[in-house]
Amino acid sequence: KQEVTQIPAALSVPEGENLVLNCSFTDSAIYNLQWFRQDPGKGLTSLLLIQSSQREQTSGRLNASLDKSSGRSTLYIAASQPGDSATYLCAVRPRRYGGATNKLIFGTGTLLAVQP
Amino acid sequence: GAGVSQSPSNKVTEKGKDVELRCDPISGHTALYWYRQRLGQGLEFLIYFQGNSAPDKSGLPSDRFSAERTGESVSTLTIQRTQQEDSAVYLCASTNRGMNTEAFFGQGTRLTVV
Numbered sequence: 321k322q323e324v325t326q327i328p329a330a331l332s333v334p335e336g337e338n339l340v341l342n343c344s345f346t347d348s349a350i351y352n353l354q355w356f357r358q359d360p361g362k363g364l365t366s367l368l369l370i371q372s373s374q375r376e377q378t379s380g381r382l383n384a385s386l387d388k389s390s391g392r393s394t395l396y397i398a399a400s401q402p403g404d405s406a407t408y409l410c411a412v413r414p415r416r417y418g419g420a421t422n423k424l425i426f427g428t429g430t431l432l433a434v435q436p
Numbered sequence: 437g438a439g440v441s442q443s444p445s446n447k448v449t450e451k452g453k454d455v456e457l458r459c460d461p462i463s464g465h466t467a468l469y470w471y472r473q474r475l476g477q478g479l480e481f482l483i484y485f486q487g488n489s490a491p492d493k494s495g496l497p498s499d500r501f502s503a504e505r506t507g508e509s510v511s512t513l514t515i516q517r518t519q520q521e522d523s524a525v526y527l528c529a530s531t532n533r534g535m536n537t538e539a540f541f542g543q544g545t546r547l548t549v550v
Contacts, residue, residue, distance in 0.1 A: 372536075424469065427478070
């Protein structure tokens with residue numbers, strides 16, 4: 321059974337700091353991994369999608385890496401800003417799940433607070 | 437449409453009443469997901485639709501929950517005889533055809549059962 325873990329559960333950093341969020345998954349048989357942010361009381365906003373054949377993806381100040389064999393992904397945020405404060409979620413799409421579907425399996429998230 | 441649209445954004449209902457939540461996926465997206473997020477908790481899978489295939493209902497928590505989707509368009513999640521433990525944010529997502537595509541979420545419906 322695929323399980324996704326995110327560490328740390330919460331993180332507080334001063335503005336301008338570079339930071340790394342971690343995502344671990346137990347089964348390397350995945351199609352892709354996606355990072356989202358969720359603002360309080362809101363839905364999820366997609367940040368980056370990494371295919372299983374890729375090692376990393378970049379979007380602006382965000383860089384996500386994927387090491388499928390070790391079951392790890394990291395989200396690197398450069399020069400953090402107060403507007404980056406949110407909960408960050410990672411999700412994997414299993415290559416097989418009960419042979420019937422390929423739903424997204426989510427981690428429990430990292431709550432990030434960037435202090436001005 | 438430009439994104440996944442959910443309605444209503446907020447719903448307060450009395451215990452025992454039925455509720456219907458609506459999701460309009462991105463036009464052309466064949467797959468649609470419903471998730472539930474209780475306060476302070478992670479996303480809990482409910483149901484998955486892919487085109488005209490039989491839906492994966494393995495996440496529905498009880499027979500009070502059901503969902504329908506007509507073709508590749510709108511989906512409705514129905515909760516009958518609501519209970520207080522049903523209070524949560526219900527999130528809908530859609531993806532394009534294929535497994536290596538990005539999932540896009542709506543803003544959710546916040547359901548409060550009083």
